[in-house]
Amino acid sequence: MAEIRTAAVTLKGNPIDLAGPKLKVGDQAPDFVLQGADLKDATLAASAGKTRVIATIPSLDTPVCHKETKNFNEQVKGLANVQVLCVSMDLPFGQKRWCGAEGVENVTCLSAHRCTKFGEDYGVLIKGGALDRCLARAIFVVNPAGKLTYVEYVPEIAQEPDYSAALAAAKA
DSSP states (O other): OOOEEEEEEEETTEEEEEESOOOOTTSBOOOOEEEETTSOEEESGGGTTSEEEEEEOSOTTSHHHHHHHHHHHHHTTTOTTEEEEEEESSOHHHHHHHHHHHTOOSEEEEEOTTOSHHHHHHTOEEESSTTTTSBOOEEEEEOTTSBEEEEEEOSBTTSOOOHHHHHHHHHO
């Protein structure tokens, strides 16, 4: 069982509990098995050699998550060897529909709906409350060797992340 911590993360001002450790720069990024829109398994190891921006969000069907994913889609167009992975508990069918409807082609949406291991390993699994089993908003930049070079647990889930800092880390 993953440790439960009351994070310095809130939802509309109310503290939330997160399962798992709080990752930091320099940590090895935990590998994972998530489900892609094609219903096939997707792993961190499959994109080794690239810089990965992993954006965890509660759901594509919320305004802030929608805006964040669209923003990353636009901002990573010209970045060579950078892959953006947007991870939520949304089902792969919904992710595929949303990406198609929104013209999102530069971000790969992955679903963590099968189990809570990804959320626990990255310290973003919400435990209890209205968003129980959803993922908190966070950004992790993983270098080609698999080390975290940037970590942001967004302090208020209803706010956007620091795009500039995350993309600067991805370019470095």
